[in-house]
Amino acid sequence: xxxxTQPEKLLSVFKGAPVELKCNYxxxxxxxxxxxxxxxxxxxxLLLRHISxxxxxxxxxxxxxxxxxxxxxxPFAQExxxxxxxxxxxxxxxxKLQFGAGTQVVxxx
Amino acid sequence: xxxxHQWPATLVQPVGxxxxxxxxxxxxxxxxxxxxxxxxxxxxxxxxxSVGIGQISSEVPQNLSASRPQDRQFILSSKxxxxxxxxxxxxxxxxLVRHEQYxxxxxxxxxx
Numbered sequence: 001x002x003x004x005t006q007p008e009k010l011l012s013v014f015k016g017a018p019v020e021l022k023c024n025y026x027x028x029x030x031x032x033x034x035x036x037x038x039x040x041x042x043x044x045x046l047l048l049r050h051i052s053x054x055x056x057x058x059x060x061x062x063x064x065x066x067x068x069x070x071x072x073x074x075p076f077a078q079e080x081x082x083x084x085x086x087x088x089x090x091x092x093x094x095x096k097l098q099f100g101a102g103t104q105v106v107x108x109x
Numbered sequence: 110x111x112x113x114h115q116w117p118a119t120l121v122q123p124v125g126x127x128x129x130x131x132x133x134x135x136x137x138x139x140x141x142x143x144x145x146x147x148x149x150x151x152x153x154x155x156x157x158x159s160v161g162i163g164q165i166s167s168e169v170p171q172n173l174s175a176s177r178p179q180d181r182q183f184i185l186s187s188k189x190x191x192x193x194x195x196x197x198x199x200x201x202x203x204x205l206v207r208h209e210q211y212x213x214x215x216x217x218x219x220x221x
Binding site for chain 1: 141143147150151152153155158160199203208209210211212213214215
């Protein structure tokens, strides 16, 4: 069965420190993965898509098929990075998404 | 550009009352549409999705139903609300080729 696991419910880091949000998936086919972010009082929005291999707001995420992981990383956390982050996996050709439980990131000064 | 709207933003309803939440998309045609429920610590649970007018797939059997009367309108309904229906409901759309989904602002439903 398809599954997305985000093992950390809460991640508290200091400003300027590196931050890594873990995401592991279970999928039999070729995975397509996203990271979504929800800032306080804002709607859920797309942060990264793995196929683009892009860096958004200093965040990067690399798909590791051997470890079935798609961890989100940023070398220097900023206070504005405080938010809820969700990892999501496409589970069929229609684009249905399976979301992880989410990781709340708190960046303290 | 594409936009997605949901209303109402908040709703307080008594147990046993009916429900109708509406979602509309602008700026795109024939989108895939989705209803989710978001619960703290449990992520987003997909409730319904639709790939076209009148085409609804249910992911979780429950007290809710969905309809798509127009191409860019998606409605979440219930005939009789339960306390367990309380939650934050999100509507989303995606294109036919690219799979990223775009979310509405959500509706906070409290059943009393």
